[in-house]
Amino acid sequence: MKKKILGFFTIICLAFTHVSAQETVKVMFYNLLNYPLEEAVPNRIDDLSYILNDYQPDLFLVCELNNITGAMDVLNTVKSAVNSNFEMATYVSNTSDDNFGDQNDLQNLLYYDSTKFTIEEEIIVPTYLRDFNVYRIQLNTINQATDPIEIYVIICHLKASSGTFNAQKRFEMVQDLETYLDTLPTDTNVLLGGDLNVYTNSEGAFQTLISSANSITFVDPANRIGSWHNNPNYVDVFTQSTRTQNGLGGSTGGFDDRFDFILTSENMTSTADVTYVPNSYQVYGNNGLISCWNKSINSSDCETTGSQFSYELRNALHNFSDHLPVTVSLETDATFLSNEAVELLSGMQLETTIINQNLTLNIDHFDLYNERLNIYNNLGQNVKTFLMNSDSKQHFNVSDLQNGLYYLKVSNIPSNPIKFIIAN
Structure with missing residues (x-):
């Protein structure tokens, strides 16, 4: 009997040893609402600090950065709110030609924990309007020399506004991205974070991203594909607008659209060496309540007893941007180098x-x-x-x-x- 009990506890210990060997990566994408030129809300960088401190991302993907000053503000904020090992990719102004107004002050950028990741390559995929910024990053693992794990991180901001013309322009931008993606091996790990500005899954831009005919097929980890616009059945994945009050900058329509996404390549849901953690997709600050439909995110209608996201967090989100961030977790069986080894x-x-x-x-x-x-x-x-x-x-x-x-x-x-x- 004692041998059976000992065997049972040995199996349990081995199981926990296996689980603890897995490393987890937390990812956040956030539209920063014209930072730092949008000044209607004073000191809103303090709200960003509160948000980052609450979530503690390992990879922070952003759009709507205006300039290098704002980029450095965000870097210093994430260093203090998360950890001092954070670095940012190269800040590059938009290279795409813009014939429809000055969009060249809206940049994308990646911030990353440098003890866990190294940027191997930075790539720009231009479109008629705004760049796709692509970062080939490698995980800093103990076996990285012999068994490297890479992820292509793509950050984007597609053409805004409703209507056939704007939907067509979003589609054309995604076609430019697909031309680049078709040069990658089909088993490449790809993570896309962006403000896609799509109103429904039937838009050509979104259908192109999830098409199985492509070299890289994206999936929606939330598994919430549908006609999102102003549809309360999809309130749990709404990201915009956090506001109903005028004078704060950005949109004021209340909570009624799913514009912001993190998509993964299909292999990252099952077979890759770094995979999506099931059920980890969240719109950060969204408690998933139908009563929040068309309300501001800091409204009492957006919280109930036992809700995950507090008023304090939702108020910080309301003050900082008219979008909510999107988050996912990834996991790998590889082991990260210790901080001491990276510093050494x-x-x-x-x-x-x-x-x-x-x-x-x-x-x-x-x-x-x-x-x-x-x-x-x-x-x-x-x-x-x-x-x-x-x-x-x-x-x-x-x-x-x-x-x-x-x-x-x-x-x-x-x-x-x-x-x-x-x-x-």
């Missing part, structure tokens, strides 16, 4: 960040010796590669590179990219 392998410093002809590196860790040193431009393109040696001070000639912002990254080493400027 970051032992590389530039002697100066303003470079003329020669780049000089000070190396203080042996794991960096004899590795490949990659230089990327501000579009994420690898423009030069050097083989390092085992000297503590190493020199590299970069006189053939044009003036501009560049990044250093060592192959197979989970260190953060180092920025430098060439100015001749």
Whole structure:
């Protein structure tokens, strides 16, 4: 009998050991409502801090950033509200041609926990209006050199407004994205976060994203596909508008649309090495109450006894943006490097960040010796590669590179990219 009991507890322990080996990644996408130029609500960055502190994302995807000042504000906020290891991708102004008004102050950007992720490549997919910003990121796992896990993170903001013309323009933008996605292997892990501005699943833009004819087929992890606009049956996935009051900036129509999404490639729901956690899709701050339909998100009609999201959180969301964030969780059986290991392998410093002809590196860790040193431009393109040696001070000639912002990254080493400027 004792042997049976011992065997039972051994199985239980093994089961819990297996469960604890899984790593979880929390993802948030958020439309920041013209940050920081929209100033109708004073000090709204404090509301963002409250929101981020409450959710604690590992990946923070945003749209409607206006400028580099706003980008740095958000970075400093996420560093203080979540953790100091957060970094941001390269801030790049919209490159797409815009013939319908000034949209070039609405940028997308990725913020990430640098102990868990490294950006391997930054790609821009232009459209007639706004860019798709694509980030190829790698998980900082203990086996990343031999078994790397990558995710392509796409952030987008499609054409706004109702009507046939605007729906057609959204469709054309997605077609441009699909042209790029068709160059990727079919088993690529792809996560898309965006303000799609679609009013129903029948729109060409959305149907194209979920089409099985594509190289990458997206799925709605919430499994709530339908005719969303002003339909209270879909109130649980509504993201806009958080407001009914005029004078705050943004839309004031009350809670009646599903514009904001996180979609995953089909393989990430089952077979990928990093997968969607079932039932983790949430519109953050949405308690799923039909009584909230066409109300402001901080209304008492949007909460009841036992609701998950408090008035304090919903009021912060109401003040910061006319959209709600969307969140999902991902999981992998791989194991992240410890924070200490990531910090240890970051032992590389530039002697100066303003470079003329020669780049000089000070190396203080042996794991960096004899590795490949990659230089990327501000579009994420690898423009030069050097083989390092085992000297503590190493020199590299970069006189053939044009003036501009560049990044250093060592192959197979989970260190953060180092920025430098060439100015001749």
